[in-house]
Amino acid sequence: MTQQVIGPAGGSEESGPEGRAVWCEYAWLGAEGIGAAVRVGVDAEGCVSSVLPGVPAQEGDVVLHGVVFPAAANAHSHAFHRALRGRTHDRGGTFWTWRETMYAAAGALTPELYEELATAVYAEMVAAGFTSVAEFHYVHHLADGTPYGEGTGGPHAMELALARAAVRAGIRLTVLDTCYLAGGFGQPLEDGQRRFSDGTAERWLERLGALRATVAALYPEHLVSVGAALHSVRAVPERDLAVIARHLPEGLPLHIHLSEQPAENEDCLAATGLTPTGLLHRHGLVHERLSAVHATHVTGQDIGLLGNARAGVVLCPTTEADLADGLGPAGPFRLAGATLALGTDQHAVVDPWLEMRALEHGERLRTGTRGHFDPETLLDIASSGGARAQGRRGAGIRPGSVADLMAVDPHTTRTAGSTREQLAYTATAQDVRAVVVGGVLAARDGVHAALGEPAALLAAAIARLDAAVRDRTHRSAADTPTREHH
Ligand SMILES: [Zn+2]
Known part of the structure; x- marks a missing residue:
């Protein structure tokens, strides 16, 4: 044909x-x-x-x-995770060992490398049937946490690299600029997380505002727009959640990784006495513009809070299977009033049809019955649901x-x-x-x-990133003995 x-x-x-x-x-x-x-x-x-x-x-x-x-809208992406596909299964691996490999790739990214890789990944998405993507983006600064500036591409070097990649690939992009301030409840950032952080919620809000103005001056909104994200309740201390709840601009989509792993729930309960959803609710952050990504390990009360608020729930079924996250309650979320969307997240699979199918299959496996999401509903979730999560027209x-x-x-x-x-x-x-x-x-x-051909673009971009990761590993190995003398 x-x-x-x-x-x-x-x-x-x-x-x-x-x-x-x-x-x-x-x-x-x-x-x-x-x-x-x-x-x-x-x-x-x-x-x-x-x-x-x-x-x-x-x-x-x-x-x-x-x-x-209708083409599909990808409601959750970390473009650089595509470089990990087929490489994180040695001796089985866990979510947390997968994350170590991911941090090595994140550490080596430069605006130039990221533009090349994201162009390839977005081309792969377009060829697969996605025509818009919500990029949950947290690699903001230089590897040591210093902001990009004069001589290094300007303060939004990484974000604008993603925008150029999207324009080249012809995909509509929503950059979800992500707030990432802590390494866990009461935990400082780890070395590998430094470049994700703006230090405080106030400084993140300031950079977000500047990024919105910069992007609006360069691109039409139907092509590139800016939304907001909180990495997770692990990464944004409660004090900062309160600041963000007060000062986040009206009308902006807000995404968060929510209850992907049981460990996050346990830590959140121990630190605050609440589930992650309960903590967001305490600060008035469970609303219609919120998209809860994963929402795998949630209580009936969490489902009720998100559903009553008509919040979005972004499921990433192939990623959740790959990382052994568990099966989120997709059917109950829909019944409760939440709007579902689908994302390819770490891009173990970039295929809207497989995500649609995995959503229905997950529900079948969870309940032991068939026929939860009919084709019309699946297509609506993959297309309109994803557009709504990005604040876009479907x-x-x-x-x-x-x-x-x-x-x-x-x-x-x-x-x-x-x-x-x-x-x-x-x-x-x-x-x-x-x-x-x-x-x-x-x-x-x-x-x-x-x-x-997206395959050729991906192979070239991943090879260049690999070389950068190797280079960085050698340099830090060479640095170590020197440091020990001090
Ligand atoms: Zn994610």
Whole structure:
């Protein structure tokens, strides 16, 4: 199966704001089911202006074969974790040994290395069907904790490296600038955590404000925007939570890693007498703009607090399985009123279809029954849920939605025989034949339209980061004896 752009080469990019359209052999129209021969009009802002089923393609249309769905929104990413894929399983490993390897990679990142790696990772995401990403970003400063400044790329060197990467890959980016101040309850930062920290909540808020102004001056909001994150209740002392609750700007998305591991809950209870959710609630931080990431080990009361507040819950099923986190109560969260979203987090897998499936499978394994999330709900979680977590307008095949689409081939080895309605239970990213961002073709058959093969980009970027990690290890080994003399 092939997609073609009818008309002059690159016509889709060059066609005027009035005439752009995407023609879909079949299109998922949500509650209305699947329509045939659907022509989706796209306005100058890249949003859907019209949806006409049962019409032929016109010259200049981007033509998509297969079944076209709203593209997915990735609600939780740490782009550099992609460099750890397939490397952290020696002798089994635990969450905490995985974290050691992750810190070695974090320590070696420079703005230049991160831009290259993130470009590759975002290209991989786009080819897989993600057209927006919430980047939970905490590698802010130089390795010793000194802020970047004159001569080292300016105070937002790392954040702007991510923005450039996203623009090159054509993915919509929400930089969740993350507050990270402590190594645990009552614990100072470890050496590997120094570059994550601004010292105090006040200084983090100040840098966040400056970053928002810088990004707003450089990029349109539909392409790059800034939100906020607290790394976890482990990493933000209660005194600072109170400051943030008072001074965080209105309307900003706020994300936090919440109750991913039982150890965090035990430490939080010992230090504050509350669960992590209870602690956030005490400071008025459980609200509609909050996205609780993982929320794996939660109490019934936690579920009630998050649900009543209509907060978001971002599940990362393939990561949670890879790290042996456990199974979060996805079904109860939804029943309680929380809005679910999906993230690829550490990128052991970058595949919206596998995350959707893992969500339903997790619920089946947890409860011993089938049929918790039907395909329509899964697609809504993967697309609208993720957009809401980023404070973005969602993708969809209805007027007013963002014209971000992915076309799935229903005749591959994996999908042959599936009904078009049940592709959410059989398709993978390998069956995504084309991805469209704002009505423009962004990837086809796994190859990025502007950047080429993501595999080549990833291999080159990971090799460069590996070399930097080795270099840094050698240098610190050489430093050690000197230090012992003092
Ligand atoms: Zn995470």
